[in-house]
Amino acid sequence: MTDTTDIKKGLAGVVVDTTSISKVNPETNSLLYRGYPVQELAASLSYEQVAWLIWHGELPSEAELAEFTARERAGRALADNVKAAIDLTPTSAHPMDVVRTAVSVLGANDPQTADASREANLAKSERLFAAIPAIVAYDQRRRHGLDVVAPRDDLDYSRNFLWMTFGDEPSDAAAEAFRVSMVLYAEHSFNASTFTARVVTSTLADLHSAVVAAIGALKGPLHGGANEAVMDVFDEIGSADGAEAWLDAALAEKRKIMGFGHRVYKNGDSRVPTMQAAFEKLVESGEFRGAGGAEVPADRGPELVALYHRLADAMDAKKSIKPNLDYPSGPAYHLLGFDTKTFTPLFVAARVVGWTAHVMEQLEANALIRPLSQYVGPDERHLGE
Numbered sequence: 487m488t489d490t491t492d493i494k495k496g497l498a499g500v501v502v503d504t505t506s507i508s509k510v511n512p513e514t515n516s517l518l519y520r521g522y523p524v525q526e527l528a529a530s531l532s533y534e535q536v537a538w539l540i541w542h543g544e545l546p547s548e549a550e551l552a553e554f555t556a557r558e559r560a561g562r563a564l565a566d567n568v569k570a571a572i573d574l575t576p577t578s579a580h581p582m583d584v585v586r587t588a589v590s591v592l593g594a595n596d597p598q599t600a601d602a603s604r605e606a607n608l609a610k611s612e613r614l615f616a617a618i619p620a621i622v623a624y625d626q627r628r629r630h631g632l633d634v635v636a637p638r639d640d641l642d643y644s645r646n647f648l649w650m651t652f653g654d655e656p657s658d659a660a661a662e663a664f665r666v667s668m669v670l671y672a673e674h675s676f677n678a679s680t681f682t683a684r685v686v687t688s689t690l691a692d693l694h695s696a697v698v699a700a701i702g703a704l705k706g707p708l709h710g711g712a713n714e715a716v717m718d719v720f721d722e723i724g725s726a727d728g729a730e731a732w733l734d735a736a737l738a739e740k741r742k743i744m745g746f747g748h749r750v751y752k753n754g755d756s757r758v759p760t761m762q763a764a765f766e767k768l769v770e771s772g773e774f775r776g777a778g779g780a781e782v783p784a785d786r787g788p789e790l791v792a793l794y795h796r797l798a799d800a801m802d803a804k805k806s807i808k809p810n811l812d813y814p815s816g817p818a819y820h821l822l823g824f825d826t827k828t829f830t831p832l833f834v835a836a837r838v839v840g841w842t843a844h845v846m847e848q849l850e851a852n853a854l855i856r857p858l859s860q861y862v863g864p865d866e867r868h869l870g871e
């Protein structure tokens with residue numbers, strides 16, 4: 487008999503390397519980016535400042551930020567062959583498939599793809615950071631038969647993202663909710679997609695290959711795909727009054743409730759209160775829309791907030807399982823006007839910062855990632871026996 491007792495399925499509880507990028511601490515329910523609590527960063531810094539911090543380890547000086555911002559603004563427009571690649575994918579394709587394909591083309595285009603120096607990887611990370619919003623916006627618009635909206639270099643990252651998607655200037659509340667979501671999603675240690683990026687990097691493959699693979703890992707509903715799945719659940723339940731009965735039935739069918747639970751946090755995700763507050767502020771502002779930017783009745787926001795709390799309370803009462811970040815970000819993205827299937831690409835736009843920081847960290851002290859497995863197949867046998 488094979489002894490499988492030492493196997494850590496899913497690498498649960500296994501520490502596989504060190505990192506200085508972020509610290510996820512379930513005991514204190516905290517998340518630090520380069521030592522700073524994420525709540526502090528989300529309260530006052532732009533997403534551009536946080537991206538710099540994650541990549542470089544320190545906040546940018548005024549001059550560094552101005553130069554980075556200028557490069558980011560200059561790199562927002564998509565090359566023709568990226569647009570053509572998007573146009574070649576059917577509009578029935580999942581937007582994550584479109585982003586994955588477009589990022590692959592960015593890798594093929596990039597003049598520094600084969601250069602693995604830290605300098606080149608930083609430059610490529612900045613270029614990806616600048617281009618991904620245009621990919622997401624282009625794809626959502628073409629699905630609605632709308633013309634592409636050119637980027638505006640007088641708007642910051644968050645406002646420009648919303649401008650390119652909807653073709654009008656966002657309200658302060660909308661830009662703020664979006665910015666907060668980007669900061670909160672930017673980095674989270676050795677989650678499945680980041681680990682994927684590090685595995686690919688450990689073979690000395692290029693940065694774009696690592697990011698394409700990470701996008702694939704993020705798509706699954708047990709990871710980033712949960713933010714869109716949360717919205718599907720809200721649509722399925724309908725209104726707050728249906729939450730308890732829906733949950734009873736779903737749990738009886740042994741369904742996993744999307745947006746709840748976490749591999750590391752067992753007493754709640756440290757990012758949820760901040761994102762929940764941003765979602766509720768967006769609703770209070772009254773400046774929200776429905777999927778595809780559609781006009782929605784004024785009670786749509788408060789109804790979603792009520793449903794959000796009823797389902798979370800019921801889940802807590804029945805299973806003591808708390809929401810993760812995908813739970814508040816799903817309805818927030820809905821009220822910002824994004825199509826449900828575009829939610830996980832928004833996670834890509836944010837997490838590309840963490841992924842690329844980990845690619846650079848992996849290369850600083852690389853070791854091929856190649857674990858062992860316990861063989862449980864047939865004993866040796868031979869043809870003709």
Ligand SMILES: CC(=O)SCCNC(=O)CCNC(=O)[C@H](O)C(C)(C)COP(=O)(O)OP(=O)(O)OC[C@H]1O[C@@H](n2cnc3c(N)ncnc32)[C@H](O)[C@@H]1OP(=O)(O)O
Nearest residue numbers: 707708709710712741742743744745746747748749810812
């Ligand atoms: C940003 C992010 O990527 S956060 C994660 C987003 N993913 C989701 O929201 C998907 C829903 N959640 C889940 O599937 C899980 O909680 C995961 C995958 C996130 C974490 O999973 P694990 O750490 O492997 O926990 P595991 O699956 O072992 O769960 C432990 C117990 O809690 C239960 N449980 C955990 N999450 C849930 C959930 N969302 N709904 C119902 N039950 C759950 C499990 O069924 C299991 O019960 P059991 O011991 O009776 O079998």
Ligand SMILES: O=C([O-])CC(=O)C(=O)O
Nearest residue numbers: 673674676677678749750
């Ligand atoms: O850390 C994880 O396993 C998943 C997660 O919350 C994230 O990637 O943001």
